[in-house]
Amino acid sequence: MKARDKEEYLSEYEILKKKGKSFFPYAIVKDSVMFVLVAAVLILMSIVMGAEQGPKADPTTTTYVPRPEWYFFFLFELLKVIKPPALVPLATIGIPTICMILLILLPFYDRNPERIPWKRPVASISGILVIVAMGYLTYMGASAGSPNEIELETAPEFEQGKQVVAQAGCLACHNIGENGAEGGLGPNLTEIGAMLPREAIKRSVAIGPGIMPSYRGLGEKKLNEVADYLASLD
């Protein structure tokens, strides 16, 4: 910004300020209305959605698939979009760091004195693109659903087994219905009951063929529930 632009801005601003209103009470009134609105929304959210508590932290479960708070979804999704392991550090630290530096230094490289959004299209379009990208990634993260949830309908007698399957983290590698790992490591289990008999399923879960880990640790009762549930999928 040239010295002349600066002076022009300052003198123009001074006029607008002179023609403006006093902060108290005129701006304060608007602010207060907004405070009341924000407080009302917050109270409503707290009453309607409450603050539920999940199961207690258990460092020994190695299968829990973590999900961050929604405002970190865009970062989290960035991780998923960039697949090759060599590029993962770039996604996790590189891109956010670069974006942060670009954001902090914005006033120092955008030296265009123009302020009207439609008269500085490059800045405005970049801003809109960033918002769209972040919104899209956040939406992707939100619609992925909980990684420990199976939405496929089940008969009530298999509900117990479904719970075990969900919590054991099978979906980290397998798909069941709409849920589970996209292009996961293991075969799709949505119709596994039509392909394998119950006993074969139970044996596979207990032994863990190939790269699959053994789930014998679940215990006989849970293994049976899992087998019952999976065999019912057809």
Place this chain on the structure above:
Amino acid sequence: MALKIPIPGRKKETAPEPGDGAANGNGASPNGTNGDGPTRAEKVAKVKEATVHHGTAAAKNTTDWLDERVNGTGIYTAMLSRKVPKGTNWFYTLGSSVMFIFSMQAITGVFLAMYYTPSATEAYSSISHITNEVFLGEFVRGLHKWGASLMIILIFLHMARTFFFGAYKYPRELNWVIGVVLIVLTMVMGLTGYLLPFDQRSFWATIVANNITASGPVLGPYLADFLRAGPDFSATTLSRFYALHMLVVPGLIGGLIAAHLFLVVKLGTTAPPWIKAPRPKGSRPSELVPAGVPMVDATEMSLNGHSGNGHVEVSENGASLPTAETDGAAEGPPSEGEAS
């Protein structure tokens, strides 16, 4: 002098009071904002009159005593009776809303801290206790939990407004930088606070966040070790996150909000960029107003506490004029200021 509450009209600046340090709170005023209207003697008389009419003698003495020492009137004038430019609209309430919700977080956070135990063995049960047994416990926890989300939303809206209005440009670059740091710190609050309920979700999300930190270049592994308080997640990790969440980061945020606000008051809030001041044709204000004058002028006035009478002011059309005329010219018919 007593705390005379001026409800400043549209026409005149609040008269600065004699001996009043920061009477002119408009730091960015290039032309000086005072100086028109009554003479200094008249103003003094007016203030005295106002003082007599307000409150009892005791109240007057107390406010005088305080004012002499903390200059409350000066702060009041600078903070509250400063002007916001023409065209200020609802978009300009987003910043103060963020501050409002930050104070809500601080208050609900204090109440939660009264019942919370930051230890790996007891954290979960203390949260259960708050949620299920403490009076209004779940409500306050809900306020704090959802307040975080709302704060993030509002802070991003505030940033979007600043971006699209070009409000980060000269002379407010520094305030943009402070604002970005505040956003990062707010996200750090979200991250450190997420662990504290110590359920599965928070535990594993924190493990992942730490692993992500550790994969960072150069400092990454050290930072991750610092956060975890060692090479592995341990009982100390929770108390470390707790200390960061309720002492370190809020302190930084509070300090930076103060700096942010100081600059807002000093530089003034922007007008929407499409609002233009009327300008007589052929004028070139920039050729006549030397750069740097605004700041010097304002500082000088607030240091000396003089009213600005006798300054030769520069009007918006560039001519040097006695200030009374300047103000009259600037006032203009209201419609002139609208963008076409």
